[in-house]
Amino acid sequence: MESTWQAILFAFIGGLGIFLFGLRNMSDGLQAVAGDRMRTILERGTRNPLLGVLTGIVVTGLIQSSTATTVLTVGLVNAELLTLRQAIGVIMGANIGTTVTAYLIGFNLQEYALPILGLGALWYLFARNKRSKNVGQVLFGFGLLFFGLSTMGAGMEPLKDLPFFTDLMVSIDDNALIGVIIGIIFTGMVQSSAATIGVLQELVNQGAVTYNQAVPILFGDNIGTTVTALLAGVGASIAARRASLTHFMFNMIGTLIFLPLFIIGFFPEMVTFITNTLFNIVPGFTGTWETLNPRLQIAQTHAVFNISNTLIHLPLVGVLAAIVTFLIPDREEHLDEAEFRTRFIDHRFLNNPSVALAQATREMLRMGELTRQAFENALEYFQTREESLAKRSQILEETIDNLERQITDYVVLASQKHLSREDSNQAQLILQSLNDIERIADISESIIEGADYATKHQVVFSGEAEEELAAMIALTRQAVESALLTLERKDKSLAQKVMDYERQLDDMQEQFRKAHIRRLNERICNGNNGAVFLDLIGNLERISDHCRNIARYVCPDFNSEPEDSSIHRGRFA
Numbered sequence: 001m002e003s004t005w006q007a008i009l010f011a012f013i014g015g016l017g018i019f020l021f022g023l024r025n026m027s028d029g030l031q032a033v034a035g036d037r038m039r040t041i042l043e044r045g046t047r048n049p050l051l052g053v054l055t056g057i058v059v060t061g062l063i064q065s066s067t068a069t070t071v072l073t074v075g076l077v078n079a080e081l082l083t084l085r086q087a088i089g090v091i092m093g094a095n096i097g098t099t100v101t102a103y104l105i106g107f108n109l110q111e112y113a114l115p116i117l118g119l120g121a122l123w124y125l126f127a128r129n130k131r132s133k134n135v136g137q138v139l140f141g142f143g144l145l146f147f148g149l150s151t152m153g154a155g156m157e158p159l160k161d162l163p164f165f166t167d168l169m170v171s172i173d174d175n176a177l178i179g180v181i182i183g184i185i186f187t188g189m190v191q192s193s194a195a196t197i198g199v200l201q202e203l204v205n206q207g208a209v210t211y212n213q214a215v216p217i218l219f220g221d222n223i224g225t226t227v228t229a230l231l232a233g234v235g236a237s238i239a240a241r242r243a244s245l246t247h248f249m250f251n252m253i254g255t256l257i258f259l260p261l262f263i264i265g266f267f268p269e270m271v272t273f274i275t276n277t278l279f280n281i282v283p284g285f286t287g288t289w290e291t292l293n294p295r296l297q298i299a300q301t302h303a304v305f306n307i308s309n310t311l312i313h314l315p316l317v318g319v320l321a322a323i324v325t326f327l328i329p330d331r332e333e334h335l336d337e338a339e340f341r342t343r344f345i346d347h348r349f350l351n352n353p354s355v356a357l358a359q360a361t362r363e364m365l366r367m368g369e370l371t372r373q374a375f376e377n378a379l380e381y382f383q384t385r386e387e388s389l390a391k392r393s394q395i396l397e398e399t400i401d402n403l404e405r406q407i408t409d410y411v412v413l414a415s416q417k418h419l420s421r422e423d424s425n426q427a428q429l430i431l432q433s434l435n436d437i438e439r440i441a442d443i444s445e446s447i448i449e450g451a452d453y454a455t456k457h458q459v460v461f462s463g464e465a466e467e468e469l470a471a472m473i474a475l476t477r478q479a480v481e482s483a484l485l486t487l488e489r490k491d492k493s494l495a496q497k498v499m500d501y502e503r504q505l506d507d508m509q510e511q512f513r514k515a516h517i518r519r520l521n522e523r524i525c526n527g528n529n530g531a532v533f534l535d536l537i538g539n540l541e542r543i544s545d546h547c548r549n550i551a552r553y554v555c556p557d558f559n560s561e562p563e564d565s566s567i568h569r570g571r572f573a
Helices: 002-034 037-044 049-063 066-078 084-097 099-106 110-126 130-161 163-174 176-190 193-206 211-224 226-233 238-263 266-281 294-327 335-340 347-351 353-384 387-415 421-456 463-489 492-521 527-554
Strands: none
Touching: 002 037, 002 049, 002 130, 002 193, 037 049, 037 066, 037 353, 049 066, 049 084, 049 294, 066 084, 066 193, 066 226, 066 238, 066 347, 084 099, 084 238, 084 294, 099 130, 099 193, 099 294, 110 130, 130 193, 163 176, 163 211, 176 193, 176 211, 176 238, 193 211, 193 294, 211 226, 211 238, 211 266, 211 294, 226 238, 238 266, 238 294, 266 294, 347 353, 347 387, 353 387, 353 421, 353 463, 387 421, 421 527, 463 492, 463 527, 492 527
8 A cells, every 4th residue: 555655646746747847848938939929918908808808818828827927917017017907807818828728638648748748859959049949848848748647647547446535535525615625725835727737637537536526626726826826916016916816816706606506516517518519509529528538528617617707707807906905905105115116127027038128128218217307307406406306316316226236136137047139138238228327327416416516616607608508408418318219219310319419519518618718718707617617518428428328239330339337426526
């Protein structure tokens, strides 16, 4: 008996490990092939709950992982790119999309596992580019998935003759709730409903578990899979935690509805009726419920449950959103914290480097916008000397420094994955640009310090100096705005404009220095005036240097070395 349990345990653990590894490889490969398009599909295809459901089905069907779809959705909610109502639709669709895996298992492909596995390995090893390697990874994972199932199936066959296991299954016949609890615990531990449903399909196929014993476990599997989403919501924003809770409530309420219907015998008849109807109305399909193999019967039951549950909940998306909003109420958030915390980067995206880098790009552009605000804020302070602007400057400076550190660390983590050439170039662009964006913020702080010096020494510019400053400020403002647009759009014509602005500002600085020396000689201005004037036009010219650097990173074919990105401080720093 001990050797039998050992053989079963070893086969189960080994087979489950191979299955999970194969499923992960297949999902990672599919996500890599899809790249950042998944995020784009999710953002654009969620205008209403019905479209959200369809989007969830498509994305989950493409990447073969409802967990990945749900975690990505929670991340997008956390990044404020999806609303709670949009996320609910996607989560419902993900539950339907995940049934594709169960159907794939239902088709008896185990005997082809080794050829598929071998083909995938060879494809991966000898592929010449990253995309081909990803396709090989998908095939390899697909083969491993079925090889793991085959290993588990052969190892678990003796279970049906072991008294302990048969007694446990009989207890489910007496109390279906026991089956639900088994499903919740098992899936919560494995964190993959596809794996636990695959195991269940094998147990039913081996005759170790009857159909009526399997259905309550299936319900529990659907609740257990929400553990991953709940964990994904830990430490996230309030909206993201609400999305995670919605996933749990959706599957829990579905079980509370359909478990009693199963106990009274209605649900199995409903599944049988729907299956037979489909065979009758869909061209090219022949057979009945009884002609399906046990694996496909479980897959069909899983699909009917999730689709029916979605149809019930779809009109109630607003109610679900209201319930989770009541359960997780808003909390007061300090204005500065709400405005300046990271918004787009999220460690949930790191499993898909393309998505992670796209989000890092968004965060970098947001940092660029804050830097533009810091520059405008500094110029306004120079004119008005309002104390509130000085305080805002300090907040902006600290926030931009913090964002640079966080985005840099995030991109480095994303870069530890295998990146395509396009993603590798984007990671390099982000890391280079961050440095120059942050330097512009530093120089803006120097302008604030120059304004304080001017106040202390009662500096007043002549009309000519005022006009020169106004002209140089206007051109620098255009350089900053164009550099950020170049970064966003990767537009070569905009990059050329930035280069032109930088050359004009170089010429203006030289011209205005000579004019300043003339005014000094004519005693139109004094030494303090000159110090502030020269420092300000020097800071404006240095800002244009960093704008030029950004343009060169976007369009490296300009073939020129970037300005040294060490911190340029004015004489008043």
